[in-house]
Amino acid sequence: MSNFIIGTCGHIDHGKTALVKALNGFEGDTTKEEQQRGITIDLSFSNLKKAQQNIAIIDVPGHEKLVKNMIAGAFSFDCVMIVVSAAEGIKPQTVEHLEILNSLGVKNAVLVITKKDLLNEKELDINTSLIQEFISKYDFDLKFVHAVSIFDDSSIEILKEKLFELDADTKIEENFFRYYIDRVFSAKGAGTIVTGTVLGKPIKLNEKIFICDLKKEIKIKNIQVHGDNAIEANISNRTAINLSGIDSKTIKRGFLISKKGYLRGFNTVDISFKTLKDKYLYHDRQYSIYIGSRKIDAKILLFNSEESLDKGFATIKSNEEIFSIYNEKLIIRDGNFTVAGGIILNPVSDPMKKSQKFKLLRALEKKEIFEAYGILINAHKKGLGLISSAQRFALSHIEALCYAKKLENCFVDEKELIIYPISTKEIIRDNIKNIYTKNKYALLSNTSIKLRLTWASEGFIYLVLNELIEEEFLVKDGNLFKSADITEDFKSSLEQIVLKRLEEEGTSPTAPYNIYDDLDLDRKVGDEILKLLCVKKQVVRLQHNLFIHSTSLSNIVLEMKNIIKEDGYIDISNFKEKYQLSRKYLVTYLDYLDNFSQIKKVNNRRVFLNKTL
Incomplete structure (x- = not known):
C-alpha cells in the first residue's frame, strides 16, 4: 500500500x-x-x-x-x-x-x-x-x-x-519539486525549520532549494519525515526541513520552496472559477485568495462582466507576487465566507490582447495544449521560451519539445528551447540586410548579430544567414559574414577606419564595444584590430576598456605638464577646470603621468621633481 x-x-x-x-x-x-x-x-x-x-x-x-x-x-x-x-x-x-x-x-x-x-x-x-x-x-x-x-x-x-x-495516494510526480510552508520555527542548536508537504518531486538531503518569495537559494541541513531523520522525502510525505543560513523571522506560512529556475512570480494570474450555490464573484472587488498554504489579498477582475458572475474566467491582481503552476486549485473567500473555487489556467503574465487571452483561457480550460501554444506564439512574435512550459502547462522539457515539433509554421530552437513563428524570420532578415546595405564594410558573426537582436536565438539567426548566402547577398569568411558585393580583403581598411575614429574622438574615446557596434564590426575582429594598432604604437591602451590615439595621448600629456608648470602641481580639481572631462578620463590620465620619471606623486597631486622640465 x-x-x-x-x-x-x-x-x-x-x-x-x-x-x-x-x-x-x-x-x-x-x-x-x-x-x-x-x-x-x-x-x-x-x-x-x-x-x-x-x-x-x-x-x-x-x-x-x-x-x-x-x-x-x-x-x-x-x-x-x-x-x-x-x-x-x-x-x-x-x-x-x-x-x-x-x-x-x-x-x-x-x-x-x-x-x-x-x-x-x-x-x-x-x-x-x-x-x-x-x-x-x-x-x-x-x-x-x-x-x-x-x-x-x-x-x-x-x-x-x-x-x-486504503490505497489513497493521489499525488503524481511532476517536473520539479514544490513545497508550501505551513509552519516555521527556530530550534536550539538546529536553526530554522519549516514543515510542509512534498509535491512534484522528491527532495534529498544536502540539495539546494529555492525560496521563491525571498528569491534566495539555500541548502538543506537535515530532513525529517514524521520525526525520523531521512536522506530523502518523497511526494506526499509530511516533511520538516532544516534550512541553512536563513533566519526564521524572514519566512512566513505560505512561502513556496522549489528549485531555482522553474517558477517565476507574477502580480496577475488568470483563472477559471465556479462559485458556491447562490453566491457570485463581483468585478473589481477585493477578496482573499488561498493557494496552497498561502493567503493573498487581491482584486478579482472578471473577463465577461463588469458586474458579477457565478462562473467563468477572471484575473487575480495582487500587490504580491504569485508563484503558481497550471491547473493548481485555489479558494476565494470574502471575509469569513467561502465564495468560490478556482483553477489557475495561466500562471504566467503575458502581454496580449484581451481577445487573445480569452481564446487562450478557453484552450487551457479544455487542456488543448496545441491550441494554447499557437495562441501564445502568435502573441510572442519574438519567441516563446519552452522552458516556461513547466510552469505554463505542467510539461517537462522533453514533452514541451514534442509539442513544439508538431506545430506548423514554426521554428524550434532545440538548443535554446525557444519557439518562433516562421514569419519572424523576416524581421531577422530585414535587420541583417539593413546592416549590410548601410555599411558595405560590415563584418559580423552570428554571435555579434545576436547581441543586437537579443530576442533571437543563434540557431534562428544562423538559418537566416545561410539563406542570405544562398541568395548571394552575403559570403562567409571563417565564422564571419560580409557583403557579397565586396571581393577584396578589407580588414586593412577597417584598421584605418578604427584608427580614424579614435583620432576624431581625441581625449574622450568611446569604449571599444560601442565603436564595434557603430561600425558593424564583430567584437573579436575589433579586438584583434586594436591589438594590432597597439603593437604599431598608433593606439595606447590605458585601461581594460580605454584605448586612445597616440597623438591624442601625447597632446593631453603635454597639456598636463603645462598645468604643472603654471600651478606648480596638477590634481583632479585644476585639471577639470581646464578640461571638462569625466572623472574616469581625468583619473586615468593623471595615473598615466606616473610613468614619467620627472613626475612625482605627492598625496593626490602630481608635481615635477625639479622646478624645470
Whole structure:
C-alpha cells in the first residue's frame, strides 16, 4: 500500500481531534489558547504507522472563523476523513468544509460517524443514512462509512485497519519539486525549520532549494519525515526541513520552496472559477485568495462582466507576487465566507490582447495544449521560451519539445528551447540586410548579430544567414559574414577606419564595444584590430576598456605638464577646470603621468621633481 495524507474535516466539537488522539495517541491541541478554549485553532500533524505503511494525518480546526487554517492544510489531502457527530448530523461547517474540499479537487473520502454511544442502534442507522445521503451530493469517492466512539476501543481498531487497507495516494510526480510552508520555527542548536508537504518531486538531503518569495537559494541541513531523520522525502510525505543560513523571522506560512529556475512570480494570474450555490464573484472587488498554504489579498477582475458572475474566467491582481503552476486549485473567500473555487489556467503574465487571452483561457480550460501554444506564439512574435512550459502547462522539457515539433509554421530552437513563428524570420532578415546595405564594410558573426537582436536565438539567426548566402547577398569568411558585393580583403581598411575614429574622438574615446557596434564590426575582429594598432604604437591602451590615439595621448600629456608648470602641481580639481572631462578620463590620465620619471606623486597631486622640465 502507498503512503498518503489523510485530513479531517467537520463541524466544531464533532470530535475530530479526539478521534485522532484515539487513533494514534497524539494530542493535537497543544497551545495554551487551544487548551483554555477547548477547540483546535491551528493545524496539527501526526501519523499512523504499521510495518512499512505510513499514513500522515492533518487535523484541521472546525470553527467558522478558522476556515483559513483549514484550507492551509486541505490542499495537500490525498483523502479526507469526514467527521460527523452521530447526534448532531450535518452542520454549517461540515457543509463549508465539504464545499472547499470539492473545490480543491479532493476525491477520496471516508465518512466517520463519531459519538455513536450517544444513540441507540436504530437512531444511529437512521442518522448515518441521512448523513451519507447528504454527502452523496458532493463529488467524492466514498471509500467506506464507519461509526466510532472514543470509548469503544474495538470501533477505533476497526477504523485503523480500514485506513491501512486504503490505497489513497493521489499525488503524481511532476517536473520539479514544490513545497508550501505551513509552519516555521527556530530550534536550539538546529536553526530554522519549516514543515510542509512534498509535491512534484522528491527532495534529498544536502540539495539546494529555492525560496521563491525571498528569491534566495539555500541548502538543506537535515530532513525529517514524521520525526525520523531521512536522506530523502518523497511526494506526499509530511516533511520538516532544516534550512541553512536563513533566519526564521524572514519566512512566513505560505512561502513556496522549489528549485531555482522553474517558477517565476507574477502580480496577475488568470483563472477559471465556479462559485458556491447562490453566491457570485463581483468585478473589481477585493477578496482573499488561498493557494496552497498561502493567503493573498487581491482584486478579482472578471473577463465577461463588469458586474458579477457565478462562473467563468477572471484575473487575480495582487500587490504580491504569485508563484503558481497550471491547473493548481485555489479558494476565494470574502471575509469569513467561502465564495468560490478556482483553477489557475495561466500562471504566467503575458502581454496580449484581451481577445487573445480569452481564446487562450478557453484552450487551457479544455487542456488543448496545441491550441494554447499557437495562441501564445502568435502573441510572442519574438519567441516563446519552452522552458516556461513547466510552469505554463505542467510539461517537462522533453514533452514541451514534442509539442513544439508538431506545430506548423514554426521554428524550434532545440538548443535554446525557444519557439518562433516562421514569419519572424523576416524581421531577422530585414535587420541583417539593413546592416549590410548601410555599411558595405560590415563584418559580423552570428554571435555579434545576436547581441543586437537579443530576442533571437543563434540557431534562428544562423538559418537566416545561410539563406542570405544562398541568395548571394552575403559570403562567409571563417565564422564571419560580409557583403557579397565586396571581393577584396578589407580588414586593412577597417584598421584605418578604427584608427580614424579614435583620432576624431581625441581625449574622450568611446569604449571599444560601442565603436564595434557603430561600425558593424564583430567584437573579436575589433579586438584583434586594436591589438594590432597597439603593437604599431598608433593606439595606447590605458585601461581594460580605454584605448586612445597616440597623438591624442601625447597632446593631453603635454597639456598636463603645462598645468604643472603654471600651478606648480596638477590634481583632479585644476585639471577639470581646464578640461571638462569625466572623472574616469581625468583619473586615468593623471595615473598615466606616473610613468614619467620627472613626475612625482605627492598625496593626490602630481608635481615635477625639479622646478624645470
